[in-house]
Amino acid sequence: MDHPAAAVAGRAPAARLEPDAISAAQDTVIGMASSAPTATVGLSLAALAAATAYGSGPVLLLTAIPMLIIANAYRRCNLWNANCGASFEWVGRAISPYLGFLTGWLMIAAYIIGTVAEVLLLGPSVLAVLGSASTSRWAYVGIGCAVGLVMLAVAVVGIRITARVQVSMALVEYLILVGLAIAGVVFVAGHHPGTVPFSRGWLSVNGIGGKGSAVAGFLTAVFVYGGWDGTLYVNEEVRRRRVNPGRAAVIAVALLAVIYTLSQVGFQGVLSPAKLASAAQNGTALVTVAHALGGGLAAKLMALSIALSVIATTGTGIVLGARIVYGMASERVLPVFLARVSPRWSTPAVSSVVVGMLIIVLSAVYFLLTSVQNAFNDVIAVTGLLFSVFYILTALAAMTYYRRRITSSARDFLAVGLLPLGAAGFLGWILVKSLLSAPPTQRWSVLGVVASGVILMLCARLILRSPFFGVARESENRVSPRR
Template identity: 40%
Template sequence: MSVTQPSTPEERRDNPAASRPPGSVDDSPTLRKSAIGLRESTIISMAGAAPGQVVAVSLAPLIVASSYGFIPSIIVASIAMLCIAVAFQRMNLWEQDCGGPYAWVGRAVGPRAGFGVGWILVVTFVVSLIINFVSIGPAVLALVGFDPNSQWGTVIATTVLGAFLTAFAVIGVQLTGRLQLSLAIAEYAVLLLFSALAFWALFANDRPNSVHPTWAWLSPSGVGGTGGFVAAMLLVIFMIAQWDTSIYLSEETERAETNPGKAVIIAVIVLGVMYTLICFAFATVAPPEAMEQHSTNAAVFVAEELTGTGWAKAMALAVVASVLAATQATIVGLARIMLAMGRDKVLPSVFGKVHRKFQTPAASTLLIGGLGIAATWVYILASSVAHALDLLIATVGFLFACYYALTALAAAWALRDRVLSNWRDALLGGVLPLVGAVLLGWVAIACAVDFATAEWMALAALSALGVVMYLIAKYRYRAPILRSPKY
C-alpha cells in the first residue's frame, strides 16, 4: 500500500503492518523476536564504537591534532551524536526495521534517497569491518608475545578469530549478546582501572613524568592556540561512530519500539563520558612526543608507564576484547542492513533470507565474515591493493558524518506534522535532529575541503558503484520499492 505522508509514531504502533513497503517479502522464518534485552542492546551499541581499540589508536593523533584541547571536541561531538541518537530513537518509534536509516529515509523522503543512505551504510560498515579485521591479528599477537608485525601471524590469527566470530553471529543473536557482555566487562573494567591509576599518579603521587593539565586544555584551540578543533572533532566522530548498531537488531529486541532507541541514547552518553575521562587521564601519563612514538597502541604504552610490562598485559587484553567485540558488532549490524535491502530486492534476494534453524541472516553473515577475512589477506599480502583500501579508510569519518546527518534531516522531515503539536515533539523531533545534522554537516564539509585528489577519486568510485548497484536493483532485480514514488 502506497502512502503519501508518513504516519505518526502512535499510528505506526497501532498498525505495524502499515510500515511494510510495497512488494516487501514477508519471509518465513523470520528473525527471532525478543531475543535480547535493553542491557545487551546497549552493550552491542557501545561495542560498535570499540572504546578500547579507538583509544589505543586515536589518543596520540587526538592529542597532537588538538594540542591537548580535546575535551571541548569530545563534548561537542558527543552532543552532536546525542542529538542524532534522539533522531534515531524517534524514528525507531515510527518504524522498527533492521535496515534502520535505509528504511526510514526511504519511507520519509523517497526510495532513491533511501537507497543512497543504504549504500552509504553498507560502505561505512564494510570499511569499518576491514579496519576491525586488520586490527585483530596485531592485537592478538602482541597479547601473546609474538611479533605484531608478522604478516603470516596476522593472517592466521585473523582467519581463525574471524571465523569464530562469524560462527557466533550465525548461530544466534542471543549467543552474540552473551559474548558481547563478557567482552565488555573485561574491556571497560581495565580501561577505568588504568584511568583511576593515571589520576592517582598525577594528583596523589605527583609522578615526575606526568603531564600536568592546564586551563588551556579546556580551550578549543588547545595549549598555545595551535590546536585544530575541526580535525579533533573528526577524530572524535570516528571514535564514537557506530553507536547505532542496536538499531539494526530492533526486530530481535524486547520492546522493539522503545529499547533500541533507549540503547543508542544510553550508549552515546556513556561513550562521551568514558572518552572524556579516559582520554584526559591517559593524556597526563607521558608527553606528546612519547605518545606519538607509541601511537599504534598508546593504551598499552600508558599501562606500561603506570605499572610496568606485567600489568600492561591486562590493557593488551582489553584492546583485544574491544577489537573482537567491535568486529562481531559490525558483522551483526551489516548482516541485518543487507537483510533489509535483500528483502526489498535492492540486493540479491538471497540476502533477504533468514536461516530456518538459527533465525539469523546466515547468508549475509557468512559473506561478511568471509569478506573481512579475504580483505585482511589482501591488505597484508598485496601492498598495491592495500593503498586503495587506505584511501577508503581515510574517508570513513566523512561517510559516517554524512549518513548520520542525512538520517537526522529525514527524521525532522518525517515527523514534521508533529513538530508544531507540542514543545516536546518540537524539541525531540525537530530542534535536536536539526542541531545534530548541522554540526555533523559542518564537520563533513570542513573535512571534505581538506581531501586530496586521491580521496575524492575514492569517493567518486564509491558513488559510481552505488549508481551501478541502483540501476541493477531497478532494472535487473525489478525492486518494487524503486518503482514506487514513496514507500
C-alpha cells in the first residue's frame, strides 16, 4: 500500500503482493479479458442491431469517448495513489470514506455477479466445441465448476502465471473473433442472399430509415464496455505501478472500441433480422452467424472463442475481485483475514478462494435451483448499472482530488474539469434512463445491492471499527482534516 498510515496501530498488516511482476501489455490484456469481448458480443449482437436499426457502429464509437475520458480519470487517480483498492481508496480519500466503502462494495458485487453471468455461457460453449447438443444442467454445472477451480488455482499460484494464461487465451480468442468479423464484412458486401446490405443508415446513430433509438443503443453499449477498469486492480503488481496501469486502461478501452465496432458491424448483417433475433433467443447468435459464414468449422471456432472468452473472464473475475476485497480488508472495512497474502505465491490467497468459491457456488445454484433463476436474472441485468455508478464516482473523485488544477489553465479546465464532468453526466443520464425503463424487479435488485452495502458499511464502522472512516480528505498538494 502507498499510504504511510498503513503502518499505524490497529491497521491490517501491510500487503506483500509481488511488485513489478507483469508488464503494461499483460495488464492491458487483463483489462480486456475482464470485458470478455467474444462473450459480450454474443450477448449484445442482436439487441444492439435491433435497438439502433443497424446504426450500432456509430453508437459504439461514440460511447467509447466518455469511456476513454473515464479511463483517463482512473489514470490520474492512479498517479496519485497506486493501490489495488482503486476507486474504494480514491473516492474514500477524496470525497468521503463512507461513499468510498459503498463504491468498493459496488465494485465487488459487479465483478462477482458479472463473472457468474459469463460463466453461465461456458457449458453450452464447451459442449458446442465438442459437437454435443446436450442441455444437461449437470453437464453445465460440471464444466463450470471444473473451469472455476482451475482458474482459482491459477489465481492463487501467482499473478505471473495468470498474466501468461490470459495472454495465451486472448491471442486465440481475438484472432478468431476479428478474423470472422472481417469475413462477415466481406460476406455482407458480397450481397449474399439473406443478408442485410450495407447502407447509409449504418453510419447514423438512428439507423436505417431513422427507425433506431440512439438512447436504447447507448444503454446497451455502456454495458458492452464494462470491465476495462480491471487494469487498475492489479496495479501493485505492474511494472511502474503509478504510470502503466492507467495507460493500460486507456489502451484497453481504445482496443475494445475497435474490436466491438468491427465485430458488431461485421456480424449484424450476416443473417436476416428475424433469424438473428431467433438465434439470440436461443443463446446461439454468434455461433449461428459463424455457421452462415463458414459452415460447421467456423461455428466450432466461434464456440471455442466464446469458451475462451468466458474462461478468461472467469480468471480475471477471481483475480480482480480478490484484489478489491484484499484492498478493502487491508483497511479493516472487511474482516482482516481477507487481507492475508500467501508468503509462497505473493497473492491474496484467502480472498481469492472466497471470491472464486462464491462464483462457482452461485453458478451451480443458478443451474440447479430453477426457483432462483428469475431473481438472479434481475440482478445480472443490472450489473452494467453498477459499473456505471462506480465509473461516475471515480470521475468525480479525480475531479475533486485535482480540483485546484481546474482553474489553473484552459487545458486543465478541459481535461480535469469539463470532460470528466461531461462523461460522468452522460453515464448518469444512461443510468437514470435505464432505471426508468427497467421493470420493478430490476429496480428492487439495484436497491437490494445498495442496501446490503449500507448494512456492511455500518458493520465496518460500528463492529470492525475501521480507522478508514476517520481518514483525512486529500487533494493535490494538500491533506485536510476530516470534519
